[in-house]
Amino acid sequence: MSWVKIVGPFPQIPRYHFLQFTNGLPQGVKVNRWKSWWLALTWTIWQQRNKILFSNATFNANKIMDDATFLLWSWLRNLEKDFGTSFNHWIIDYFDNLILKPPEF
Template sequence: MGAHQSSDFVDLWKLKIPTKSLVFAWRLIRDRLPTKMNLSRRQVTVNDLMCPFCGGAMEEAAHLFFSCSKIQPLWWESLSWVNLLTALPQNPRDYYLQHVLGYVEGKKQIRWRCWWIAMTSTIWKHRNKIVFHNDTLDGSKLIEEAVLLLWTWIKVMEKDFAIHFNQWSSNIKEAFSN
């Protein structure tokens, strides 16, 4: 990866969220997560290479996190929070960059970056529940868990943040627009 591409992610490491979440995001951006296709490329035997959410495509990071028919509507919902209509990138790096460039500023920009990490890490958590515990996908629950995760991070990052979760989550669009 070139110097320019690496410099795109300097701000990632400045976010005041758990290191585990930052490492997860970095691994996703660089396509280094143990998706079924990545494991298969490394000669690990994987019985079923299909996406655990839709079953209609191979489980690669770009599909699993962004273009899966079960996941993409969740992204569209969050994009509506910032009144953004756009073509969605097809790879993790470009998707992350879309979440950090120019749509919102200041605290809202940091929240938006953290949202991307909260959403992707929650998707991965739900994927693992399906793969390892035969769970099922509930998109509403996934969004709720990602919103709670983001709220917990904001509570720690922003000293003046004192909004109760129920109030904040019921007005989530305002968290990114004012």
């Protein structure tokens, strides 16, 4: 996972994959969002997999990213007390501030 500067094998057990993805991170809002991003992306990939298997849908990586992004925003909007940013404003800073930069150690 060069985009987050993490090296290592991917565990086959989802719990271990999550722990590897979040191991050693400090606590805080950004870390909680980082963990939520993992959950949103994993859930979206699982749903897309089921659509491919059971409804003959085609794979669409852009749709996975769009759906995971919207799912994360909706979770944050409902779970974080002071999160009131509209989706349109939030998506502008999404890649720079919230997700694709791993939290600082």
